[in-house]
Amino acid sequence: MEKISEALQRLVEALEKANCKYVIVGGLVAIHYGRNRVTQDIDVVVDTDKVELLVSSLKDEGFEFSERELLEAFKERGRVTLFFPEDVFFHVDLKFAKDELDYEVLNGRIRGELLGIHCWIESKEDIVVAKLIYGSSQDEEDVIAILLNHGLSEGLKEKAKKFGVYDKLCGIAEMIGLAC
Structure with a gap:
């Protein structure tokens, strides 16, 4: 986790120095909300x-990256991979906001602390909804862990309805003994 912490610190410093609106999402945030897993x-x-x-x-x-690929990702509102010096396995997936979910996550971000670093992170509601939309088996496991640790709020239910994943949320909730 030391290398991830160092990379996160550098990433946050770069994004804030560049006056970017950003939000850390995905596996690292799932770990923050209580999911026991690793991430690369x-x-x-x-x-x-x-x-x-x-x-x-x-x-x-x-950070090491193709400037051409980053500029293309910016233009197309896509994603680009950033590498941390001298580590071929660990990387940063930087995605430029493109759709309603991206802007929802950016607007719902909260100031938090990941690995001792103050930064903007995805809210519990937003990570659960995003993971339900993406729907891999790991995403589902992340959702289960977050629900077990934090429960099922009305705000989460409303957001799940808005993005069309309410039935999926309720199915998982009921599977782990939470009333929906």
Whole structure:
């Protein structure tokens, strides 16, 4: 976790220096909310109109990436992989905000602490809904752990309805003994 912590610190510094609106999402946040698992990456959603400043800030913090691929991802509102120096397995998946879910997550972000680093993280409601939408077996396991640790709120139910995953949420909740 030491390498992840160092990479997260550098990533947050680069994003904040570049004045990006960002939110850390995915596996690292699932761990934060009580899921016992490992991850080999940091997932982040970014919204910015200052891509040149972002490129410069990421380079200043030592991230390795294809500038051409990052600029293309910015233009197409896609994703790009950033590598941490001298580690071929660990990486950052940087996604430029594109759809309603991305903007929902950015607007619902909360200031939290991951691995001792203060940063913007995905809310419990947003991570559960996103994981239900993506729907891999690991995503489902993340949802189960988060629900077991934090329960089922009315806000989560409403957000699940909004994004069309309410039945899926209730099915998982009931499977682990929570009334929906």
